[in-house]
Amino acid sequence: MTVNHLVRGSSPRGAAILTKKEKKMSIAKRLKSLNVAPDTMVALTYSEGTDCFMHTEDQIETAISNTDVLEKFSSLVATSGIHAQTRWGSDVLEVFREHELLDDYERGTHMFEDFIFEALSENYYDLELVEHSTEAYDYKRGFCTLSAEVLIPAAELISTDVYLGGWTASLSTEDGTLSFDI
Numbered sequence: 001m002t003v004n005h006l007v008r009g010s011s012p013r014g015a016a017i018l019t020k021k022e023k024k025m026s027i028a029k030r031l032k033s034l035n036v037a038p039d040t041m042v043a044l045t046y047s048e049g050t051d052c053f054m055h056t057e058d059q060i061e062t063a064i065s066n067t068d069v070l071e072k073f074s075s076l077v078a079t080s081g082i083h084a085q086t087r088w089g090s091d092v093l094e095v096f097r098e099h100e101l102l103d104d105y106e107r108g109t110h111m112f113e114d115f116i117f118e119a120l121s122e123n124y125y126d127l128e129l130v131e132h133s134t135e136a137y138d139y140k141r142g143f144c145t146l147s148a149e150v151l152i153p154a155a156e157l158i159s160t161d162v163y164l165g166g167w168t169a170s171l172s173t174e175d176g177t178l179s180f181d182i
Contacts, residue, residue: 027169027182028161031154034178036171038155043087043170046072049145052134059134059144064121069146072166073130074117076150081160084150086129092150095127 050066052059077084077092084092096102101119136142170179
């Protein structure tokens with residue numbers, strides 16, 4: 001093992017010595033170890049971005065096709081036992097229902113995740129469930145980031161033990177806000 005595997009940080013003064021490589025535990029194990037109340041709302045955030053062209057004005061479409069934000073969001077929202085809410089408190093699936101996007105789904109096809117993904121991709125601007133931001137480097141090039149954020153009760157995350165690799169979880173504690181990568 002080299003020194004780079006043991007030291008984290010950008011300078012020796014700010015570095016933290018690690019005795020072994022950190023392993024990330026599942027969201028369910030982490031929440032159980034923190035003794036989180038079952039009704040605590042956990043904010044889950046997932047962001048990814050990609051280089052894009054500014055002059056073609058298709059930055060968001062480029063980010064949708066070159067990142068997996070919509071796939072991760074759809075997978076989480078379609079998970080049985082998970083009732084994801086927007087940061088404004090609306091049930092995510094109710095947002096789809098309000099826009100009549102679930103009317104054509106055939107129950108029992110076991111393709112709900114794909115159906116949600118397609119509906120979200122085709123109605124991205126109308127649903128406003130995933131945020132976007134674009135940084136323009138110049139008139140031609142830039143970087144577009146997509147960000148998904150949902151609120152889910154801790155009890156549901158513990159009972160389903162859904163895989164959330166790449167997401168960041170945040171929750172309020174009596175000592176402040178606790179955030180960790182999953």
